[in-house]
Amino acid sequence: MALFFIEAVRFDDSGQRIAKVRWGKSKGGQVMPPATVDDPQEADVQAVLDTIANGDEVLPKFQSENGIILGPKVVGILYEDGAHGLSTASNDAPGHNLSDLPSF
Numbered sequence: 001m002a003l004f005f006i007e008a009v010r011f012d013d014s015g016q017r018i019a020k021v022r023w024g025k026s027k028g029g030q031v032m033p034p035a036t037v038d039d040p041q042e043a044d045v046q047a048v049l050d051t052i053a054n055g056d057e058v059l060p061k062f063q064s065e066n067g068i069i070l071g072p073k074v075v076g077i078l079y080e081d082g083a084h085g086l087s088t089a090s091n092d093a094p095g096h097n098l099s100d101l102p103s104f
Contacts, residue, residue: 071096
């Protein structure tokens with residue numbers, strides 16, 4: 001199982017759904033700070049969903065005054081219109097959801 005970090009998101013034209021992410025594989029499997037990303041790249045939502053389906057773990061990564069904070073696990077969701085999207089497994093950590101990441 002590999003570990004991936006999402007560092008930024010791009011929303012679709014509606015501004016409600018994530019269309020792309022800037023992410024990468026954890027460099028050397030690091031989970032604790034610095035939790036660096038090896039070669040960050042832009043990817044669409046389906047690439048993230050495929051990675052999760054393959055059994056890999058994806059986490060949002062936030063920069064704060066106190067260093068790096070990792071958010072709750074990223075999961076796939078299904079919208080009412082049948083489109084697939086991304087969310088976090090828990091919304092119990094205010095300020096640490098995918099929508100709180102920087103935009104690009």
